[in-house]
Amino acid sequence: MPTIEDVAKLAGVSIATVSRVINGSGYVSEKTRYKVWKAIEELGYKPEISAKLLASKGKLFNIHVFASKRILSPLQSNGILGEFYGVIIRAIEENCGRLGMNVELKMLENFFESNGADGYIFIGGDLSEKTLKEIKSRKKPFVLVDHYIPGERVDCVISDGYDGALYATNYLISKGFRRIVHIHGPLHPYGFKMRYDGYKDAMEKAGLMPRFYECDDTEEGTRKVIDIMLNSYGTPEAIFTSNDSIAFWTIKRLKEHGIRVPEDVSVIGFDDIVDAENFDPPLTTLRVFKYEMGCLACKRLHELLTGINPHPVRILVFTQFVKRKSTK
Amino acid sequence: MPTIEDVAKLAGVSIATVSRVINGSGYVSEKTRYKVWKAIEELGYKPEISAKLLASKGKLFNIHVFASKRILSPLQSNGILGEFYGVIIRAIEENCGRLGMNVELKMLENFFESNGADGYIFIGGDLSEKTLKEIKSRKKPFVLVDHYIPGERVDCVISDGYDGALYATNYLISKGFRRIVHIHGPLHPYGFKMRYDGYKDAMEKAGLMPRFYECDDTEEGTRKVIDIMLNSYGTPEAIFTSNDSIAFWTIKRLKEHGIRVPEDVSVIGFDDIVDAENFDPPLTTLRVFKYEMGCLACKRLHELLTGINPHPVRILVFTQFVKRKSTK
Structure with missing residues (x-):
């Protein structure tokens, strides 16, 4: 059975490069990518799934979900059923478990004191520049929901x-x-x-x-x-x-x-x-589709944690026209 | 062990509705969704993963990938290495296999005669209104790459x-x-x-x-x-x-x-x-990120085929600024 070492040798590149090509992580030039896939084909090598993914089998990720006081306070006093951000939070809580992610809901204002998470989800548009800088400096995967920051190349899920x-x-x-x-x-x-x-x-x-x-x-x-x-x-x-x-x-x-x-x-x-x-x-x-936005954020964060399609994307969830009586 | 029937009974809804809630497929009102998840929690029911996903285990999906003559002809005569659409096609061919999808590359102009596919990927902006209508009428999952049709709510992957x-x-x-x-x-x-x-x-x-x-x-x-x-x-x-x-x-x-x-x-x-x-x-x-666009299209089509996050989305892949010598 051919190994990853054989592929690296035949393609004339490092094992790390072969791994990057296989897992689609990090930048590899078109030419190198082509050489690697050619070698894989010639040798009949069967790439294992992402090493990160393998390492993560059975692992429970700790996810901290942050929303500002402005968002959380009314939910806590009125109950979350049906409220815009309440639905998103419920979707995240319900879906993270199924993906092997343990969720804690936290107040955004306390972000600087928080620690111990494998990844983050941020809900809503209340991120300051200072907070964003701190988030980035922690080098953990994170996804924004219902917020997009132009020019920052940050993974996010918003409605279209x-x-x-x-x-x-x-x-x-x-x-x-x-x-x-x-x-x-x-x-x-x-x-x-x-x-x-x-x-x-x-x-x-x-x-x-x-x-x-x-x-x-x-x-x-x-x-x-x-x-x-x-x-x-x-x-x-x-x-x-x-x-x-x-x-x-x-x-x-x-x-x-x-x-x-x-x-x-x-x-x-x-x-x-x-x-x-x-x-x-x-x-x-x-x-x-608030619930769907929450689901997609969980899914995307899970991909980032397991090294699948790590290049950042902006996911726009299509809306649906609902005809009622206020239009002729 | 509680069953899906028990959940449906306690929530006062049909089994189909419970299934829709669990799989996130089809529209369910916020209220109903809440009742179903409450029942699941109370009973300690462990939802199985999507029935579609289970049924698909080990199944090889047949995917037809379409691109217009305008796109395919130069690739066939010049070789596809490095060309914009060539990279996307290679990404699709390389990634579909790993996801259990069998790929055939076809000419868009022959779409009306094609059949036997479980799903489609369309590359580039040459879809006519007539073709789009035919695609929709076939009721198979499909994803557009490098093309977005405003107002049509069609799954697509484009660069941002x-x-x-x-x-x-x-x-x-x-x-x-x-x-x-x-x-x-x-x-x-x-x-x-x-x-x-x-x-x-x-x-x-x-x-x-x-x-x-x-x-x-x-x-x-x-x-x-x-x-x-x-x-x-x-x-x-x-x-x-x-x-x-x-x-x-x-x-x-x-x-x-x-x-x-x-x-x-x-x-x-x-x-x-x-x-x-x-x-x-x-x-x-x-x-x-052409290669990444191809990967994401495969992934998205696979989700649609297995009933995961079926609500349509537009995925925008962030670009990266490359500083060379044409700017001071």
Whole structure:
């Protein structure tokens, strides 16, 4: 039986290089990779699965899951059922066990004092630059959920706000609407920005003028921009909002102006929060797959811990359009 | 030992629903999911791994990999070593075997006559609407590589052009450049568009004016827009291009005008093609991880075939900045 040493010899490279090629870990030039696979083929060598993976058989990894106080406090007082981050946390707790990972949920604010973990999951967008630096310096695998840091090449799982917003806007256009407005929250963190881009690209592709009003993601702020919009732009045919809460406040304010949804204006939200189907009218929206995001984060972290596909990726989870009564 | 029937009974749902919850396949409401996991916990039921996965143990899946004639012909005549799509194809061939998948490489133009596959991988952006419709109608798992179709919710693996372009532009800005131009190819298919967006967002965030010149991704076209740029805008401090070929033609044309790279203008490409290090000067660029893209596509298809994380995702593979001599 040929060994890894035989392969290294025939290919004229080190054993470490052969191992990198087999496990897909670390950079190997195209040429070297080709030589190694050629040698493997010629010798009929059967590569073992990742040494890291073998070493990990039966091993229980300790995973620390961090979320900020802002996220954890309401979950602890109201119970986590159905809440956005509650669902993600439950998905992580439920799935890590099956993958041989032991989970501890911790407060992000205490990250600097924590130790003893084999890997980390960070939930939400509250990572400071200082914390990110500390995380990186620990040289342990980690995955962000519901957060992406542009230009940092950090593994993360987020919902595909671009694709969902594009779909929703195209839907409105296909229904014959032309005067379609986007009411959005702050464009940092990245979540609202992706939705903004999807709306903009769909409008421009259809030859329509995108029209934006920015609010601060509060009821008071939404009321204000709705008033500004009605004053300057008039009543649009349809409104697409950054999230379901803004949609809810928008519909409420429109009603106070005597404008009916969906008869006068169609409204689409984003997220499909638990209450969306109980709105008056029930809200047409994009469903975000929170549970799936948690599952994928566990899976990805497990891959990193076992040395499979170690090159960093950004995983975007597609949303699903849910048609209810707030659109004509 | 508690069974799946016991769980279904206690949770008050069907066995199929319990199975969907356990395998994370198909839609289950948050509430139901919670009831099922509660029942599992109370009973101490140990969920088996996916039934699909069990059934697949030792099974060899037949995978058909499709690429268009445009992609395959040059590979067949020039040999595939090092070519962009050649590397992706090799990665797929090498990795499918290890995952118990039998691969056949086929011409996309013959897709309608093909049959007998358990799943498909499609390489590149040449899918027509008609072909996509036929693919979907076959109800087999499939993954696109180096192609994303906005709004279609189709599993795909692409390189993260947005993140790479943003990184490159931020790099130029950090070096003190202000007059940074983007020379780009057609914004369909989606690849160049993501790079365009990354450049634009980085410029705007820094308070700089983005400046675009569109060419047709040929040498002749690039010459023309360089001349137009020099005439109307003057000599920029730096140029970021959609890909390495455009960078190469740009540098060539600048030289003909007596403009030196990097002394007068810094240039950054995208892709890190095999020739990039042999350019004069050697090209600073973003490396696209073609081999890793192929590996991830195999892995993703295998997950879909075995019922793991079946919700569709878009996987973006981060690029890596490679500093050579074309930037100061």
